[in-house]
Amino acid sequence: SPLSGPIVDRFDRRKLLLAMDLARMLAVGALIASYLGGSLLGIYACTILMMTCSAVAFATKNAVAPMLLDASELPAANAISGGAWSLMLALGSAAGGYATYHLGVVASFAIDGATFALSAL
Numbered sequence: 001s002p003l004s005g006p007i008v009d010r011f012d013r014r015k016l017l018l019a020m021d022l023a024r025m026l027a028v029g030a031l032i033a034s035y036l037g038g039s040l041l042g043i044y045a046c047t048i049l050m051m052t053c054s055a056v057a058f059a060t061k062n063a064v065a066p067m068l069l070d071a072s073e074l075p076a077a078n079a080i081s082g083g084a085w086s087l088m089l090a091l092g093s094a095a096g097g098y099a100t101y102h103l104g105v106v107a108s109f110a111i112d113g114a115t116f117a118l119s120a121l
Contacts, residue, residue, distance in 0.1 A: 001055040001059075004055050004056045004058070004059035004060075005059060007056055007059075008056070008059045008060045008063045009063075013060050013063060013064050013067075016056065016057075016060050017057060017060050017061070017064075018120055020053045020054070020056050020057035020060070021057070021116045021117070021119045021120035022116070022120050023049070023053045024049075024050050024053045024054065024057075024113075024116045025113050025116035025117050025120065027046045027049045027050045027053065028046075028050070028109055028110075028112050028113035028116065029113060030042065030045075030046045030049075031043060031046035031047070031050070031109055032106055032109045032110065032113075034046055035105060035106065035109065036106065061081075062081075065077055065078070065081070096108060096112070099111055
């Protein structure tokens with residue numbers, strides 16, 4: 001996470017967001033393979049990769065807002081973004097638990113990967 005700022009400043013932010021979504025999508029595929037293969041090391045590695053990509057994507061998203069909005073709009077935009085993040089965390093956790101219980105772990109991971117593919121589109 002401390003390296004996210006310099007990474008965001010060095011690369012095109014649109015391409016960086018796209019790359020992070022695609023990397024997380026591929027990491028979820030590797031996570032499924034690790035789970036099915038019973039590789040604890042693979043599960044940890046995929047989780048670390050996904051969290052690293054999420055940290056970069058979060059910093060990138062936050063760096064884009066000042067480019068798109070007037071300074072007077074930033075406080076409201078940040079509040080809405082924070083509220084949306086909190087709501088999606090709660091709803092996403094509930095949906096993930098529901099999917100895991102009713103569809104299984106692999107299907108739950110596949111849905112997660114599909115969300116990153118949708119975000120990349």
